[in-house]
Amino acid sequence: xxxxxxxxxxxxxxxxxxxxxxxxxxxxxxxxxxxxxxxxxxxxxxxxxxxxxxxxxxxxxxxxxxxxxxxxxxxxxxxxxxxxxxxxxxxxxxxxxxxxxxxxxxxxxxxxxxxxxxxxxxxxxxxxxxxxxxxxxxxxxxxxxxxxxxxxxxxxxxxxxxxxxxxxxxxxxxxxxxxxxxxxxxxxxxxxxxxxxxxxxxxxxxxxxxxxxxxxxxxxxxxxxxxxxxxxxxxxxxxxxxxxxxxxxxxxxxxxxxxxxxxxxxxxxxxxxxxxxxxxxxxxxxxxxxxxxxxxxxxxxxxxxxxxxxxxxxxxxxxxxxxxxxxxxxxxxxxxxxxxxxxxxxxxxxxxxxxxxxxxxxxxxxxxxxxxxxxxxxxxxxxxxxxxxxxxxxxxxxxxxxxxxxxxxxxxxxxxxxxxxxxxxxxxxxxxxxxxxxxxxxxxxxxxxxxxxxxxxxxxxxxxxxxxxxxxxxxxxxxxxxxxxxxxxxxxxxxxxxxxxxxxxxxxxxxxxxxxxxxxxxxxxxxxxxxxxxxxxxxxxxxxxxxxxxxxxxxxxxxxxxxxxxxxxxxxxxxxxxxxxxxxxxxxxxxxxxxxxxxxxxxxxxxxxxxxxxxxxxxxxxxxxxxxxxxxxxxxxxxxxxxxxxxxxxxxxxxxxxxxxxxxxxxxxxxxxxxxxxxx
Numbered sequence: 001x002x003x004x005x006x007x008x009x010x011x012x013x014x015x016x017x018x019x020x021x022x023x024x025x026x027x028x029x030x031x032x033x034x035x036x037x038x039x040x041x042x043x044x045x046x047x048x049x050x051x052x053x054x055x056x057x058x059x060x061x062x063x064x065x066x067x068x069x070x071x072x073x074x075x076x077x078x079x080x081x082x083x084x085x086x087x088x089x090x091x092x093x094x095x096x097x098x099x100x101x102x103x104x105x106x107x108x109x110x111x112x113x114x115x116x117x118x119x120x121x122x123x124x125x126x127x128x129x130x131x132x133x134x135x136x137x138x139x140x141x142x143x144x145x146x147x148x149x150x151x152x153x154x155x156x157x158x159x160x161x162x163x164x165x166x167x168x169x170x171x172x173x174x175x176x177x178x179x180x181x182x183x184x185x186x187x188x189x190x191x192x193x194x195x196x197x198x199x200x201x202x203x204x205x206x207x208x209x210x211x212x213x214x215x216x217x218x219x220x221x222x223x224x225x226x227x228x229x230x231x232x233x234x235x236x237x238x239x240x241x242x243x244x245x246x247x248x249x250x251x252x253x254x255x256x257x258x259x260x261x262x263x264x265x266x267x268x269x270x271x272x273x274x275x276x277x278x279x280x281x282x283x284x285x286x287x288x289x290x291x292x293x294x295x296x297x298x299x300x301x302x303x304x305x306x307x308x309x310x311x312x313x314x315x316x317x318x319x320x321x322x323x324x325x326x327x328x329x330x331x332x333x334x335x336x337x338x339x340x341x342x343x344x345x346x347x348x349x350x351x352x353x354x355x356x357x358x359x360x361x362x363x364x365x366x367x368x369x370x371x372x373x374x375x376x377x378x379x380x381x382x383x384x385x386x387x388x389x390x391x392x393x394x395x396x397x398x399x400x401x402x403x404x405x406x407x408x409x410x411x412x413x414x415x416x417x418x419x420x421x422x423x424x425x426x427x428x429x430x431x432x433x434x435x436x437x438x439x440x441x442x443x444x445x446x447x448x449x450x451x452x453x454x455x456x457x458x459x460x461x462x463x464x465x466x467x468x469x470x471x472x473x474x475x476x477x478x479x480x481x482x483x484x485x486x487x488x489x490x491x492x493x494x495x496x497x498x499x500x501x502x503x504x505x506x507x508x509x510x511x512x513x514x515x516x517x518x519x520x521x522x523x524x525x526x527x528x529x530x531x532x533x534x535x536x537x538x539x540x541x542x543x544x545x546x547x548x549x550x551x552x553x554x555x556x557x558x559x560x561x562x563x564x565x566x567x568x569x570x571x572x573x574x575x576x577x578x579x580x581x582x583x584x585x586x587x588x589x590x591x592x593x594x595x596x597x598x599x600x601x602x603x604x605x606x607x608x609x610x611x612x613x614x615x616x617x618x619x620x621x622x623x624x625x626x627x628x629x630x631x632x633x634x635x636x637x638x639x640x641x642x643x644x645x646x647x648x649x650x651x652x653x654x655x656x657x658x659x660x661x662x663x664x665x666x667x668x669x670x671x672x673x674x675x676x677x678x679x680x
């Protein structure tokens with residue numbers, strides 16, 4: 001049958017292929033409602049004996065149907081074994097869904113049972129419909145929530161649901177890994193030939209099964225009657241007919257996926273989770289031209305600069321004209337102007353801890369209310385910098401907890417934060433005014449996450465979100481050791497970069513006295529007295545703290561005195577405990593810790609034991625640990641210096657990093673032993 005596209009309305013009213021039948025009609029290993037005795041009796045997961053719960057099986061199936069427009073249907077069937085009380089949380093299920101204007105996603109066909117052994121017999125507790133409720137998380141996102149009934153140690157919980165979506169671009173992603181082990185995870189997707197999706201696979205696990213096959217599907221096509229005006233026009237008749245089209249069928253399986261467990265120094269576990277995601281690239285219906293669904297950065301930049309809650313706000317400059325005029329009159333140097341404007345915004349508007357790339361409203365309102373979101377504040381900062389004649393633009397960012405941004409194509413939902421970019425000659429600065437304690441050019445740690453996207457008419461590009469400073473701390477102490485084992489002396493601490501930022505925040509929130517108490521706890525059995533703080537408010541200088549340090553001793557001279565050179569400040573535990581780590585160690589900011597201590601040994605005592613010096617280096621200049629012991633007369637000096645020179649260490653470097661810290665922990669635990677000299 002020949003279709004005339006000029007006179008036909010093309011629509012799909014029914015997909016009749018057997019391949020589009022529901023997930024549960026397929027021959028799957030786990031049948032809903034059927035749990036064997038062996039599974040119910042299981043008390044431990046052999047592959048991970050520490051697991052509090054294990055996903056026994058997780059099946060997903062996405063396919064297309066038609067009802068007054070194409071829809072994507074997603075079906076899921078999950079079965080989980082609860083092994084310990086600490087695993088009860090797996091019974092709390094949340095299913096997110098999206099609604100925008102007239103388009104929506106619907107969650108329905110929710111079924112669930114909890115299976116237990118009672119006196120050797122299986123019991124079933126049904127999930128009641130009244131236990132299912134909805135919760136709105138923001139303007140467009142909702143969550144369907146339910147808790148499985150009668151969950152206890154040894155329970156097997158099973159649930160299934162269906163989601164129908166009007167959003168064709170939102171072909172459901174699939175996560176093969178979770179925070180508990182997953183014994184079996186399977187995802188099947190059936191895509192008609194009219195839709196082309198880009199697949200993005202992430203993670204370190206290989207598929208046990210990965211296939212793509214093609215199947216023929218029969219479609220019923222209808223066309224409506226249309227009237228063509230003018231000479232030679234007329235009315236065409238309505239009708240219908242059958243066409244045959246192909247579908248691509250994808251099948252993925254991962255077995256025995258280990259749990260994703262929180263490890264120190266990562267962005268978010270989602271960045272390393274084995275999963276598959278989809279992005280709609282194009283749509284081509286029969287006898288029609290292709291529709292390109294993914295934009296390019298040129299178009300996205302143009303749209304953002306015209307958007308009411310983004311680029312348009314950069315042109316709303318009237319309300320701060322007087323302030324900027326005063327700054328430019330006082331400072332003629334562009335860098336000084338940048339610093340002054342940054343300080344103005346920090347002191348004028350307080351961050352309300354809300355994220356997002358779009359302003360919550362007119363930035364003037366945030367200025368008047370002295371409160372706003374990150375987008376309100378940093379778009380305002382950008383607008384002020386531009387008004388001063390500086391070459392500035394906003395930068396889209398994904399924070400560390402939000403995850404890394406794929407750079408292949410523009411996906412605005414992958415961003416959740418905005419900062420400002422300034423170009424002064426050949427120097428580039430990244431600014432954030434959400435934190436009053438951030439000096440100019442220093443980003444909060446939450447923003448140090450790969451690359452950000454600069455949004456400017458003539459300069460749109462990726463910019464590196466690299467730290468401009470380090471975590472810097474210099475500890476210097478000189479203590480006199482008394483014959484009774486007590487210590488008295490002076491200590492000075494100098495902090496720079498992100499360490500100074502952290503201390504300033506503690507002082508701002510709790511006060512100097514509370515911070516002095518915190519110092520006392522950190523150094524253990526020592527008493528901090530008369531602390532003096534310097535440069536607390538001068539963000540461009542190192543923060544210095546001087547204090548007296550004392551410790552109690554015996555009521556009379558002792559024969560043996562034990563001293564800890566690190567005074568409680570050493571590394572006590574190796575942060576890297578895994579035998580093997582598949583994902584990078586992301587410390588965000590380089591580290592430079594220096595600890596120098598001098599002990600004045602009392603007359604009549606000798607050093608019986610003292611740590612030996614050591615130097616440990618990471619490969620390829622990744623870092624260095626130096627431990628140096630020097631003695632001159634009755635003064636024993638020890639210096640410990642840790643340099644971590646890179647913000648990110650990749651998986652092959654992990655064994656070296658683990659051994660590096662093992663040696664630091666061991667060295668920091670060593671003591672000095674002083675022994676009273678015999679007078680005989």
